[in-house]
Amino acid sequence: MVHARPSEHLTRLETQADYVAFRAQAQARWKDLWEGSRTVVSVGVGSSSIAKGALDVLDTCRAELGNAAVVREVSGNGAFWMEPWIEIRRPGEPPVVYGPLQAADVTAVFNGERDDLAVGVRNSEPLRNIPSLNEHPFFRDQLQIISRNAGVIEPDSIEDAIARGAYDGYFKVLFEMSAEEAIAEVTAANVRGRGGGGFPAGIKWESGRKARVTPKFVVCNSHEGEPNVYKDRHLHECDPHRILEGILIACVVCGAERGYNYIGGEYPLAIRRFRKAVADAERIGLIGKNILGTGHDIAFRIRTGGGAYICGEASAMMFSVMGVRGQPRTKPPRSVEEGLWKRPTIANNTETLANIPDIIVNGGEWYAGLGTEGSKGTKLMTVQGPLARHGVVEVEMGMTLRKLFDDIYGGMAEGRTFKGVQTGGVSAGPLKDEHLDIPVDFDSLGDVGGMLGSGGWVIFDESVNVVDFARYLTAFNRYESCSKCVPCRLGNPALVEILDRIRFGRGSMDDLTLIQRTSKHIIELSLCGLGQVAPVPLIGMIEHFPEDFEHAVKYGTMTAPPLPLAAD
Amino acid sequence: MAHAESAHAVLPVPAPFTGRQDVDPEVVRELLSHFTFDDYEEAQELILSALQEVNEHFGWVSPEAAQIVAEHLNTTVNRVFGLLTFYADFRTEPRGHHHMLICHGMACYVMGSQALVQEMQGGFGIDDGETTADEQVSIQVVNGCLGVCDLAPVVKLDDEYFGPVTAEELTSLLNRAIGGQRAMREKGVSNGPRPTK
Ligand SMILES: Cc1cc2nc3c(=O)[nH]c(=O)nc-3n(C[C@H](O)[C@H](O)[C@H](O)COP(=O)(O)O)c2cc1C
Numbered sequence: 096m097v098h099a100r101p102s103e104h105l106t107r108l109e110t111q112a113d114y115v116a117f118r119a120q121a122q123a124r125w126k127d128l129w130e131g132s133r134t135v136v137s138v139g140v141g142s143s144s145i146a147k148g149a150l151d152v153l154d155t156c157r158a159e160l161g162n163a164a165v166v167r168e169v170s171g172n173g174a175f176w177m178e179p180w181i182e183i184r185r186p187g188e189p190p191v192v193y194g195p196l197q198a199a200d201v202t203a204v205f206n207g208e209r210d211d212l213a214v215g216v217r218n219s220e221p222l223r224n225i226p227s228l229n230e231h232p233f234f235r236d237q238l239q240i241i242s243r244n245a246g247v248i249e250p251d252s253i254e255d256a257i258a259r260g261a262y263d264g265y266f267k268v269l270f271e272m273s274a275e276e277a278i279a280e281v282t283a284a285n286v287r288g289r290g291g292g293g294f295p296a297g298i299k300w301e302s303g304r305k306a307r308v309t310p311k312f313v314v315c316n317s318h319e320g321e322p323n324v325y326k327d328r329h330l331h332e333c334d335p336h337r338i339l340e341g342i343l344i345a346c347v348v349c350g351a352e353r354g355y356n357y358i359g360g361e362y363p364l365a366i367r368r369f370r371k372a373v374a375d376a377e378r379i380g381l382i383g384k385n386i387l388g389t390g391h392d393i394a395f396r397i398r399t400g401g402g403a404y405i406c407g408e409a410s411a412m413m414f415s416v417m418g419v420r421g422q423p424r425t426k427p428p429r430s431v432e433e434g435l436w437k438r439p440t441i442a443n444n445t446e447t448l449a450n451i452p453d454i455i456v457n458g459g460e461w462y463a464g465l466g467t468e469g470s471k472g473t474k475l476m477t478v479q480g481p482l483a484r485h486g487v488v489e490v491e492m493g494m495t496l497r498k499l500f501d502d503i504y505g506g507m508a509e510g511r512t513f514k515g516v517q518t519g520g521v522s523a524g525p526l527k528d529e530h531l532d533i534p535v536d537f538d539s540l541g542d543v544g545g546m547l548g549s550g551g552w553v554i555f556d557e558s559v560n561v562v563d564f565a566r567y568l569t570a571f572n573r574y575e576s577c578s579k580c581v582p583c584r585l586g587n588p589a590l591v592e593i594l595d596r597i598r599f600g601r602g603s604m605d606d607l608t609l610i611q612r613t614s615k616h617i618i619e620l621s622l623c624g625l626g627q628v629a630p631v632p633l634i635g636m637i638e639h640f641p642e643d644f645e646h647a648v649k650y651g652t653m654t655a656p657p658l659p660l661a662a663d
Numbered sequence: 664m665a666h667a668e669s670a671h672a673v674l675p676v677p678a679p680f681t682g683r684q685d686v687d688p689e690v691v692r693e694l695l696s697h698f699t700f701d702d703y704e705e706a707q708e709l710i711l712s713a714l715q716e717v718n719e720h721f722g723w724v725s726p727e728a729a730q731i732v733a734e735h736l737n738t739t740v741n742r743v744f745g746l747l748t749f750y751a752d753f754r755t756e757p758r759g760h761h762h763m764l765i766c767h768g769m770a771c772y773v774m775g776s777q778a779l780v781q782e783m784q785g786g787f788g789i790d791d792g793e794t795t796a797d798e799q800v801s802i803q804v805v806n807g808c809l810g811v812c813d814l815a816p817v818v819k820l821d822d823e824y825f826g827p828v829t830a831e832e833l834t835s836l837l838n839r840a841i842g843g844q845r846a847m848r849e850k851g852v853s854n855g856p857r858p859t860k
């Protein structure tokens with residue numbers, strides 16, 4: 096796993112002119128692919144579709160269509176409900192997407208005998224009786240900016256990425272723009288941190304650039320340990336070069352000599368594709384010494400996490416990179432003053448950095464025109480639970496949850512009734528039906544106890560007992576507490592204990608008061624963000640579903656106590 | 664149950680599956696030979712990666728392997744054990760011949776993974792991270808999401824994903840794994856119902 100092999104045919108580009116020529120070549124190759132005389136078959140391969148047999152489909156396409164067509168391994172496109180899918184572009188026709196299908200269907204689909212499996216025509220008008228994919232409710236209301244290459248490019252091909260605009264922003268900060276100008280664009284865009292906090296990236300970068308200690312580092316936080324999000328992993332699988340470009344731009348602009356990407360260890364495909372992206376970028380000289388003759392030196396390192404949720408917290412992540420236990424520390428000093436190896440370190444979430452290339456290319460003003468007053472741009476969202484459709488989507492900030500759930504995700508699955516939606520992963524409370532018309536951005540849900548967080552929403556129906564669910568969320572925080580400070584280490588087990596008492600029918604109304612008091616201690620006295628919000632989901636559940644808790648206090652929710660289980 | 668499998672995993676696998684591995688010190692040294700460093704800081708950064716490599720290769724990190732990693736990267740075995748016990752992905756005992764992951768992420772939870780966890784504990788008497796008495800199956804409950812939430816609740820056995828899984832299906836899956844018969848195909852398990860458009 097340590098070394099990914101770069102593509103053999105790539106060579107080092109020494110100058111700006113070399114790069115421009117290389118880009119022109121990549122663009123010509125891309126144009127030829129889509130306008131040429133060969134049939135193009137693309138198979139969507141991502142961790143979600145592999146689980147449903149996409150690799151078999153790919154193997155079959157290679158074996159049976161390899162002579163008749165160009166077979167490409169692209170990434171998933173976010174639409175899990177149509178996986179595994181293949182896309183066929185026949186000469187003179189726009190590309191048509193077919194799914195869900197299995198390896199056995201491939202030949203018939205290729206021969207045009209299975210138009211019943213067609214989902215839509217990508218990026219084009221309807222063809223015969225096949226509708227346009229953009230008109231499908233799942234895609235119609237999306238605004239795909241950072242995910243626009245998903246399912247389109249081969250993630251393992253740097254040429255595909257470059258043909259579609261990768262490294263244009265990097266090129267601009269290397270040759271055409273000063274660091275001050277670049278930061279001014281990021282500040283004007285007012286892009287806020289996608290890792291949950293919503294801190295403006297422009298301000299962080301400005302402090303990073305001004306820091307006088309050297310060397311400086313940039314760390315991309317791709318840990319994503321929350322039990323309900325996979326947007327960063329999806330982005331790595333779809334468009335690794337976009338993330339890499341964001342990190343490299345940050346390095347140039349802030350004067351950092353080394354970039355890092357810290358990826359959650361559970362995502363083998365994301366790690367593999369990102370390693371390949373770095374190997375190729377190194378090979379053509381976008382990383383390394385004297386990049387394209389500019390005199391910039393930037394090194395790159397990939398580090399992987401070990402399955403501890405707390406390592407997503409920025410200071411814990413840096414300890415983890417330094418090879419010790421990932422336990423947060425008190426701030427100040429902030430990481431931009433004293434981070435990795437006690438040097439100034441700019442840490443940003445993957446999605447934040449993925450937004451940067453477009454901001455540099457199109458300008459901050461363009462970006463600030465998207466979204467709401469306080470939250471600009473788009474947001475990757477994942478909605479899970481008993482829904483009609485599943486997947487990852489990208490929507491403009493300010494969409495209501497109702498539109499997101501009902502239109503894009505197709506509403507509840509058959510026979511299921513909406514009860515509530517858990518927001519902000521394990522860091523905020525649930526919302527009920529009456530809250531779904533609030534336009535969603537970083538600030539809007541606070542009043543009702545919800546949170547945008549990293550854009551993960553988990554819908555639950557009547558089959559889920561909210562007291563048990565609250566226990567699950569609290570137990571997650573108990574298990575993931577790093578044990579450094581007392582309120583979090585002892586408070587969360589205490590909450591779980593009280594909840595279990597209630598669930599086994601031995602609770603009293605005093606226990607609900609005790610929950611409030613214990614929670615207050617944990618929230619106010621904990622060292623880091625985990626403890627400071629750990630009881631919030633529980634408090635939110637009590638606030639929104641008091642009758643369920645009162646019922647549980649009287650009758651309990653369980654017939655027999657479960658055996659002890661660490662991760663339960 | 665929709666049966667979803669990854670490529671190359673469809674053929675019946677000889678029983679028992681060879682997921683269980685003893686750690687060969689020579690192989691550990693070979694793995695570590697890729698971990699070169701220029702300075703003290705870089706060596707520190709590589710400890711976790713090196714352990715992950717060993718863990719991934721053998722399914723666990725033996726005390727001997729921990730010692731080799733410590734020596735290779737100029738640190739102490741105590742430090743290495745501090746990491747092995749902090750990060751949840753590391754195992755310090757060998758896995759069973761089969762390895763099963765039960766997804767307990769939030770999407771799987773709201774779709775009923777709790778019942779699977781209870782089945783594992785109650786029906787089979789195994790706790791998270793443990794291995795059945797006959798060393799056939801080790802089970803890990805994962806808090807993170809396996810990334811296939813549309814099949815929730817999801818169970819991954821070796822390289823194959825199954826979902827949505829009920830408690831009864833988990834029982835039969837485990838029984839079959841314990842019996843060493845992984846020829847799922849013989850029962851004609853199809854890909855089953857799929858999510859609709
Ligand atoms: C318990 C905890 C877990 C976190 N997990 C993540 C994570 O998985 N990914 C992430 O980008 N940020 C995570 N954060 C937020 C980071 O501390 C940090 O704010 C963020 O990476 C900064 O990047 P941004 O400004 O681009 O959002 C977490 C914070 C806490 C307190």
Ligand code: SF4
Pocket residue numbers: 405422423575576577578579580581583584621622623624625626627
């Ligand atoms: S609040 Fe919890 S996770 Fe954060 S430092 Fe304290 S013990 Fe660790």
Ligand code: FES
Pocket residue numbers: 322323766767768769770771772807808809810811812815816817
């Ligand atoms: S939560 Fe189980 S697969 Fe996503």
